[in-house]
Amino acid sequence: MKRQHKINHGWQRPSDPITPEYQREIDRSVSKAETKWRQAQKAVQRAEKAAARAELRAARKPGPETIAARDEARRLVLQRLAELREIEALMRTPTHTTPVAVHRTGRQERLEVGEYHQPRKKKTPKQPVKTSRRNP
Structure with a gap:
């Protein structure tokens, strides 16, 4: 079936002229939108500033995980510094007033710092006397 009527898709309805009242309404809505x-x-700017302040506050007030990690790191650093002080003390030549002996006991793989003490003997627990009864 062939269409007899052709539709003009490029045609648009002519616009009405803009009245002063309509222009005022447009201007009001545009100013409100602006x-x-x-x-x-x-x-948005206030929210960005608030987020920046919150980040700074969060950096100043760390959470429990951060506090625990920081305390652990501090403990390890202090432990390493104590070891370093011991090593530095060993490197200095001891004077006659402060003799410090370094003994290698043989059982340990590390150096013992300080005075040598004989290791305490382990006490063996007393065991009850066992007797065997044989039937003849």
């Missing part, structure tokens, strides 16, 4: 947009921009 003020809303400016307020939204200011709100």
Whole structure:
């Protein structure tokens, strides 16, 4: 079936002339939209500043995991510094007033710092006397 009527897709209805009342209404709505947009921009800037302040506060007030990790790191650093002081003391030549002996006991793989003490003997627990009874 062939269409007899051709549709003109390029045709548009002619627009009505803009009246002064309609122009005022358009201007009012545009000004309201602009003020809303400016307020939204200011709100975004305030939110960014608040987020930056919150990040700074969070950096100042760490959480429990951060505190625990920091305390553990501090403990390890202090332990390493104590070891370093011991090593530095060993490197210095001892004077006659402060003799410090370094003994290698043989059982340990590390150096013992300080005075040598004989290791305490382990006490063996007393065991009850066992007797065997044989039936003849």
